[in-house]
Every structure is written in C-alpha cells, then in structure tokens.
Amino acid sequence: MKIKILFFMPNLEGGGAERVLINIMRQLDKNIFDIYLVLVDKSGDYLELVPNEVNIIDLNTKNISKSFFKLRSVLKEIEPNILFSSLFTTNIMLYLSSLFLLKNSKIVLRSPNSPKLVLENNQMSLLMKFLLERAYNKADYILAQTPEMKYEINKYHNINDDKIITFLNPLDTEFIDNKTLNISNPFDTHYINVVASGRLHKQKGFDTLIKSFKYVIEKNDKFRLYIIGKDKGEEDYLRTLIKNLKLGNFVKLLGFQDNPYRFYFYSDLFVLSSRWEGLPNAVLENLYLNKPIVATKCIPFMNTLIDDGKNGFLVEIDNETELANKILKYKSLSPDKGYKGEDINKLFQKINKGNLK
Numbered sequence: 001m002k003i004k005i006l007f008f009m010p011n012l013e014g015g016g017a018e019r020v021l022i023n024i025m026r027q028l029d030k031n032i033f034d035i036y037l038v039l040v041d042k043s044g045d046y047l048e049l050v051p052n053e054v055n056i057i058d059l060n061t062k063n064i065s066k067s068f069f070k071l072r073s074v075l076k077e078i079e080p081n082i083l084f085s086s087l088f089t090t091n092i093m094l095y096l097s098s099l100f101l102l103k104n105s106k107i108v109l110r111s112p113n114s115p116k117l118v119l120e121n122n123q124m125s126l127l128m129k130f131l132l133e134r135a136y137n138k139a140d141y142i143l144a145q146t147p148e149m150k151y152e153i154n155k156y157h158n159i160n161d162d163k164i165i166t167f168l169n170p171l172d173t174e175f176i177d178n179k180t181l182n183i184s185n186p187f188d189t190h191y192i193n194v195v196a197s198g199r200l201h202k203q204k205g206f207d208t209l210i211k212s213f214k215y216v217i218e219k220n221d222k223f224r225l226y227i228i229g230k231d232k233g234e235e236d237y238l239r240t241l242i243k244n245l246k247l248g249n250f251v252k253l254l255g256f257q258d259n260p261y262r263f264y265f266y267s268d269l270f271v272l273s274s275r276w277e278g279l280p281n282a283v284l285e286n287l288y289l290n291k292p293i294v295a296t297k298c299i300p301f302m303n304t305l306i307d308d309g310k311n312g313f314l315v316e317i318d319n320e321t322e323l324a325n326k327i328l329k330y331k332s333l334s335p336d337k338g339y340k341g342e343d344i345n346k347l348f349q350k351i352n353k354g355n356l357k
Contacts, residue, residue, distance in 0.1 A: 003352045006036040006080035008071065008094050009087065010064055012044030014230050014256050015199060016281050017086045017112045022049050023172045024084075024344050032345065038074055040067050045230075045256055064089050071097040079105070081352050086110040088124065088132055095135030106351050109135060110143040114299055115156040117276030121203075133157045141351060143167045145279035146301035169279050170344050171288055179261040180289070187266055192220070194327065195267040197228035197260055197282045198274065200235045200253070205273035205296065207234070207241060208318050212273075214245045215324035223250065223327070225271075228263060230256040264289050269330040274298040275317050287311070292333035294326045311335040 007025065012018050025035055026049070035054045042058035050056060059070040075083070075098055083105055085094045091109040098107065118124050124132070136142055136159045143165055144150035150164045187193040198204040206227055216223050227238075235253065242251050257263065260282075264270060270286040272295035283305060286293055293312035295302055306312040312333060313326035 002034045003032060003082065003348070004034045004036065004078060004080040005082040005084060005348060006038060006075070006078060008038045008083070008085045008090050010040045010090060011042070012039065012046035012050070014045045016278065017110075018044065018046050019281050020110075020169050021086055022046050023170050023175075025054055026051055026172050026175065027170060027344050028348070029345050032349065036078055036080065038071065040064050045258065064093050067093060068097055072101065075101055082106045082108060082348060084108045084110070087112055088118075088128065091135045091139075092128070092131045095131075095138050099138075106141070106354065107139040108141045108143060108351060109139045111145065111149055111153055111278065113278040114149060114276055115152040117298075119156060121276060129157075133159070139163065140354075141165050145169060146299060146304075148300040149278065165347075167347060169281055169284060171281075171284055173288060176261055176285060176288060179259050180265045183259070183262045183265065185266045186263055187224070187226075190222075191224045192222050192268050192330075193266070194223060194225045194269045194271055195228065195263050196225065196271045196273060197263075198272075198280075199229050199232040200227075200238060201232040202234065203275055203277075204229070205275045205318065206238055208320055208323065209271060209273035210238060210241050210245065210247065210251055212320040212324040212327070213247060213251055215321065216327050217247065217250050219324075219328055221250070225251045226254055226263060226267075227252070228254050228257050228260050261285070261289070264291060267291060269294065269327065271323075271327065272296060272298070273323065287335070290335050292330050292335045294323065294330065296323075309333075 007021060009021060028035060030053045037054050038057045040059050041062050057074055059067050061067045083094055085091045136157055141163055142153060144153055147166050150166045153159050153164050154161045196209055213225050242248060264286050270291045270293050272280055272283050274296055277298045283293060283295060295306055295314060296317045297314050302314055306314050308314045315322045315326055
C-alpha cells in the first residue's frame, strides 16, 4: 500500500517555499507515494510544474483563514499518512484543522525563514507566534533548513530539540539541466550582466542593491543589473528609485520568468542582497550552475555555502559600498559546482515509519 502524503499551501505563486514544494513533489517516488496537493486557491505560476500524478484539490476559498472547514473535510476524507506544510500561516491552519483528527498521521511543518530575523523584523504578531508554537508542539517533526535555524526554532519558539530535523532544501537538478539545454542568451555580451532574483519585497534588499549599483556604474559603466521576480509591494518604489538615480539604462526589472535558469546560466554574476532568508534557493541553484556569487550575510549558513573570496563574496546586510566593491571584484572569484540537496524520498519514508533519527 502506498504512503499517502498531503501538502497544504495557499497557492503556487513564484516564491521560495513554493519552489521547494515543487522540487519535493517532482522528486518523490510515485511508486511509493500517493501525493495530494491541497491549495487554498488553485492559482500561481508554478501550477504547470506539478507532476501529473499529483492529485490537486482546490479549496477555492481565496483566504487561508476561511479554509478551516473545507481543509478539515479533506483531511477526514483522505486520511493521509503524512501532512506537510511549509509556511507559517499554513502551518497554523493545518494544526487547527487537524485537531482531534488523524491520530496515526505524522505532521511535518517546515520553517520558511529564520525565526530570529523574522521576529527582529516584526514579521510576526504575538498571536501568530503563539499559534505557531502550538502548531510546532503538536507536530511530529519540524524541518529546519539549516543547523542555525534548528537552534533558533529551539530558542525562540521553545520547541523540543529532538523533533527538529535539519534538512537542506532539495534541488531538482534534472529539471535545471533540462531548462539550460538549447537556450538562447538573453543578454548583450558586450556588457557584464548581473542577475538577482526574488519577490519585490523589503526582505530581498533590492533597494540596497540598486543604490549600490549607482556606485558600480560610476566605476565601470559596462555593468548591467537584471532583477527577476514578481511584485510583492515594492515595484513602484524600486522603479522610482531607478529613475531618481538615473539608472534606467543600467537596471531592469524583468518580473516573473518561467525559466530563470536561462538568465542564471548566461549571467556573469549572481547577487543576493537579502536582509533575511531561510535558505535561498536561488543561491543553491547558482552554486549548482557554477556561478560566482555575491551575497549578504543574511543567514549564518552562508558561510558554509560561500567560501569567501573563492566561489563568492560575503557582505554585510544593507552595506551599499561593500556590496558595490565586491560586485566590481567578481572576476577574482573561481566558482565550484557542487550543491545538489538531499534525498527527500528517504526522509518521508523514515517519517512514515516513525523511526527518524
């Protein structure tokens, strides 16, 4: 009998948690798992990437807070062996909806961001923190993306260390390889083409990156910056910033791209300017593609991913001058392809058996 695993998400908009979910579903062995994907609203750019074998259930409520009864009904009908959620809001709703149901099911909740930085940046209310901690205590396992995140979940949410599992984000390397076959170069090769990607949101620090690029252009006007990502409240501000700094010919906002790997593959440099993160997929993907990287010290684990001065440079958060100086020195870097992620099949099989160590 197959293991029934149910994933719960709001939608499949182009974000990091959604990308990880897609990677997991695409890599699960369909001979071992029956996969159910429950969406609050069946929408988003990643829908077309969901494998055909996945059973998609649309709650059609448009709002997580209104999904309680429909989600509870779905859980009762399917009786999954494993329940999985990967956002703070869905972690809470999955906990509430599963109360007094499914006594034999394993609940797995993944932390999408650094608890320390989320709380320091006032991204979570006291009520949400209280409910999340109730959810974490109810869960069988909590997935932390890095060892440091495991420590933070224990410290800031007072969760038993034994139930927190460090599991690095899996990459779908076969998918990336296919997306970089028979592709054309989107850039003018007369320039030095720099790529950044992520939601247009304060978290990603694109304002700092754009300001730093003013200094870069003053030193070398051959640089060009391309920012990939869907607007999450900052597009107008960033466009105004670009205009005011007279960078219209040098910085472009490309919006969501269904194949960002084409841009990564042909870029000269990838930049992560984030103020906080969980474990940024774009950095992992660019490491795999053998790209030099300049990244902020947005999480301690960056020191593990980036060998400063070799495959990339690490800079302080919101330091425009340091960021610009490292971008200008990118040619001194020697990237080394390597990151592939972990085996998600083994993880969920162990979770189902309840013998995860």
